Amino acid sequence: MKYSLFTIFISIVILSACNNAREQAATQVPRDKSITRKNAYTELFFDSTSMEKFIAGTSMSDSLARRMRNFYNSRNYQYAWFFDEGIADYASTFLQMQNDYIFYSGDSSLFNLQLRQLVDYFDSTHEKFNASDSNILKTELMLSAQFFRYARRAYQGSNQLDAQQLEWFIPRKKINAVAMLDSLVRNRGKNVEEYEPVNRQYNLLKNFLLKYYSLQKTGWQKINFDKKSYKQGDSSLAIEQMKRRLITEGDLAQNDTTSFFDTAMKSAIKSFQHRYGFKEDGVIGASVMNEMNRPVDDYIRKILINMERIRWVPAQPQTDYLLVNIPEFRLHVFEKAKYQWSMNVVVGTAAHNTVIFNGALKYIVFSPYWNVPPGILKNEILPAIRRNKNYLASHNMEWNGNYVRQKPGPSNALGLVKFLFPNNYNIYMHDTPAKDLFNENKRTFSHGCIRLSQPKKLAEFLLRNNSNWNSDKITKAMNSGKEQYVTLKEPIPVFIGYFTAWVDHTGKLNFRDDVYGHDKSMAEHLFASASSK
Numbered sequence: 001m002k003y004s005l006f007t008i009f010i011s012i013v014i015l016s017a018c019n020n021a022r023e024q025a026a027t028q029v030p031r032d033k034s035i036t037r038k039n040a041y042t043e044l045f046f047d048s049t050s051m052e053k054f055i056a057g058t059s060m061s062d063s064l065a066r067r068m069r070n071f072y073n074s075r076n077y078q079y080a081w082f083f084d085e086g087i088a089d090y091a092s093t094f095l096q097m098q099n100d101y102i103f104y105s106g107d108s109s110l111f112n113l114q115l116r117q118l119v120d121y122f123d124s125t126h127e128k129f130n131a132s133d134s135n136i137l138k139t140e141l142m143l144s145a146q147f148f149r150y151a152r153r154a155y156q157g158s159n160q161l162d163a164q165q166l167e168w169f170i171p172r173k174k175i176n177a178v179a180m181l182d183s184l185v186r187n188r189g190k191n192v193e194e195y196e197p198v199n200r201q202y203n204l205l206k207n208f209l210l211k212y213y214s215l216q217k218t219g220w221q222k223i224n225f226d227k228k229s230y231k232q233g234d235s236s237l238a239i240e241q242m243k244r245r246l247i248t249e250g251d252l253a254q255n256d257t258t259s260f261f262d263t264a265m266k267s268a269i270k271s272f273q274h275r276y277g278f279k280e281d282g283v284i285g286a287s288v289m290n291e292m293n294r295p296v297d298d299y300i301r302k303i304l305i306n307m308e309r310i311r312w313v314p315a316q317p318q319t320d321y322l323l324v325n326i327p328e329f330r331l332h333v334f335e336k337a338k339y340q341w342s343m344n345v346v347v348g349t350a351a352h353n354t355v356i357f358n359g360a361l362k363y364i365v366f367s368p369y370w371n372v373p374p375g376i377l378k379n380e381i382l383p384a385i386r387r388n389k390n391y392l393a394s395h396n397m398e399w400n401g402n403y404v405r406q407k408p409g410p411s412n413a414l415g416l417v418k419f420l421f422p423n424n425y426n427i428y429m430h431d432t433p434a435k436d437l438f439n440e441n442k443r444t445f446s447h448g449c450i451r452l453s454q455p456k457k458l459a460e461f462l463l464r465n466n467s468n469w470n471s472d473k474i475t476k477a478m479n480s481g482k483e484q485y486v487t488l489k490e491p492i493p494v495f496i497g498y499f500t501a502w503v504d505h506t507g508k509l510n511f512r513d514d515v516y517g518h519d520k521s522m523a524e525h526l527f528a529s530a531s532s533k
Contacts, residue, residue, distance in 0.1 A: 029069070029178075035076040044079040046137055048072070054141045067148045068141070071178045080185045081143045082136060087122035090189025091143055095119060097192065098146070101154045104209055105304065110150055115142045144181065151177040155197045157311035158526065166522055168312070168356050168498070202310045204503035209303045212296055215248065220296035223289070230284040234261040242284065245292055246272060250508060275510045277328065279441055291511075299501075302511060305522050306501040321493045322361065322458075324429075324450055326354055327500045327512035329443040331429070331452065333461055339505055340461070346432070346443040346451035353516050354448050356498045359421035360491035364459055366477035366484045367408035368418045372397075373426065376447065377404055408481050416478035417455050419462075421494045429494075431455040431478075444515055450496070462488060 037043045051072060055065045071080075081091050095116060102108055118139040156174070176197070183195045193203070223241040230239060240259040246252035252268035266282035273280045278287050323332045324345060332342040348354040372381055381404055384391045392398060397406045406412050415431020425448070432451040437443060445451075452458060456474060463469040466489065477484055500512045500519055514520060 029073045031073040032076050035078055040076075040078050042079055042083045044082055044084065045077050046079065046140070048077055050137055051077070051141060054138070058145070060145065064145060064148055067178050068144060071144060071181055074178070074182065079140055080181070081140050082122075086125075087119065087139070088185075088188070090184060091119050092123060093189035093192075094143070094147060094150075094184065098150050098154075101150065104206055104213070105154075105307075107153065110146075110153060112142070112146055115139070115146055118142065147181050147184070148177050151180055151197075155180075155311060157308055163312060166525070167353070167516075167518060168309070199310050199313055201502060202307055204507075205303055205307050205310065205501065205509075208503065208509045209300065209307070212300050212303065216296050216300065221245075223292055225289050225293075228286070230261055232261050232263065232266045232282065235259050236261075239265070242292065243268075249275075251275070271508070275504075275508055277441060277510075277512050299511070301523060301527070302501045302519065305519050305526060306499050308522065308526060309499065319493070321495065323495045323497060324354075325502075326356070326496065326498045327515050328510075331450070331458075333458070335461075341457075343457070344438045344443065344453040345429075346434075346437050346445050347515075348446050348448040349444050350516060352447045354446070354450060354496060355425040355427055356496055356518075357423060357425060357427075358493065358495045359423045361419055361421040361462070361494045362488055362491045363420040364462060364486045364488070365418045365420060366459075366474075366486070367416060367480050367482055368412065368414050368430070369400075369408060369483055370406040370413045371400070372404045372406065373447070374403075408483055410479075415451075415455060417459055419452075419455075419458065421491075427496070429455075429458075442513070442515065462492065465489070 031048075037045065051068060055068060060068070072078075081088050098110055102111060118135060122136075122139060155177075180195060180197060184192065187195075221241065221244075223238055223245065225238050226236055227234075227238070230236065230242075237259055239261050240257055243252055243257050243265060246265070246268045247255065247257075249272070251271040252265065254264055256262075256264065269284055269288065270280045270282045272278075272288065272291075273282075276288075276291055278291075318337045320336060321334050323334070324330070324347070325332070326347050329345055329347060330342050331345050333340045381391075381397075388394075392404065395406065396409055396411055397404055406414075408416075410416065411433055413432070415433055418428055418430035420428050427449050429450045429452055434445075434451075435453070437445050437451070438453040456471075456478065459474050459478075460471060463474065463486070469486075477486075498516070498518055500514055502510050504510055
């Protein structure tokens with residue numbers, strides 16, 4: 001089963017809270033003295049003072065030292081990486097996992113030549129050894145410490161990246177690296193993907209990253225366009241080149257490299273346009289040409305940036321939730337973790353970014369007033385009143401104390417319904433009378449709130465289990481002209497995310513423009529720090 005990008009958000013609050021609790025609870029794991037040589041799977045044990053000397057001698061951070069103590073306390077200082085007959089085969093499995101990560105991420109800071117040499121030595125030797133050999137204990141402790149370093153970087157993300165500085169306000173996940181190492185040991189390095197603390201979307205993107213690395217090596221041929229546009233029925237050498245690219249990216253299924261633009265190619269172009277967020281007309285214009293001739297390195301970096309973001313979020317949830325992906329300009333609706341439908345949305349302009357955060361949708365407001373925000377009042381409404389004393393009346397507005405509000409009705413800026421998930425950013429979702437904006441490909445027109453193309457459909461979904469509401473009653477409430485609040489029986493999580501590369505539920509790789517420049521900001525931190533290591 002493939003997992004879409006949009007399965008990654010709902011458990012952020014739930015799981016991050018649980019993981020934080022586990023991390024706090026794990027700060028002092030008591031020593032489990034019930035584990036003895038009689039019931040352990042190996043007779044190899046070591047003294048805790050030896051590990052303390054190792055910790056002191058390596059200038060280990062407090063958090064890493066705590067994980068080391070917790071891990072070995074939980075196993076009464078029984079060896080994890082060695083058996084009576086030699087080193088465990090999953091030691092090499094782990095180092096290969098690390099090598100794979102170093103390869104696809106470009107982060108070589110984890111490589112430890114001394115550890116690699118020690119593991120290779122014990123892998124190759126068949127001589128009987130005893131636990132008093134200092135290299136055995138050294139290798140044991142180095143492997144555990146290295147695993148914790150690897151798990152933090154590969155599954156939690158770079159500590160050098162400040163998520164809030166990058167305008168990401170969804171809480172970053174915490175991982176229980178001690179539990180993961182325990183799982184690796186108990187499962188003898190088998191089926192690691194079943195307990196990796198990483199969202200499935202991460203590995204889906206990783207597979208495409210490896211594909212693009214391969215394309216980088218074999219050559220990413222520039223297409224020589226000889227016309228301003230191409231449509232069905234045209235013939236050109238460029239069409240042959242484009243077909244090769246479409247086959248490579250999975251849009252054109254048949255192995256056709258002729259120079260004729262046929263119906264199959266038109267369908268392939270529509271698939272390409274869908275994946276990149278273009279108008280799906282099957283005509284090759286400037287936007288498609290520019291995208292096809294973008295350097296492959298640009299795509300590799302975009303995938304790496306989004307993989308880093310995905311490290312910050314937990315795994316597949318099993319509950320209802322709503323997700324807005326800002327660069328995609330779409331809201332996605334999930335019921336018990338299963339995708340149901342999606343709609344176009346309008347998000348904030350570059351000057352009024354929609355914030356990346358999470359909340360809980362609690363209220364539906366039918367026939368809402370629009371309470372004009374102070375900034376809009378100061379910068380737009382008051383100057384308009386000074387120019388035209390009848391401005392408020394002509395826009396169905398009125399003073400409400402020291403503030404201005406717009407009365408309910410079809411011309412209301414919020415339309416006929418709004419959806420509230422209380423937050424510090426004063427962002428919510430709502431209807432709009434400006435329906436024509438939903439036909440635009442890039443929909444950054446609001447002051448930060450999220451305008452919905454199908455608000456009634458969302459209201460019906462949220463109230464589907466409420467016997468007091470049906471489609472007719474919702475329509476009546478939306479058009480009553482009298483504001484009405486409805487409190488949901490169960491708040492539904494809402495996630496406002498920012499992903500410019502993801503694998504959709506059909507298994508296809510999608511890209512979108514960096515509408516707010518968040519990719520650019522992250523790249524400056526991510527790749528600058530990688531190049532300095």
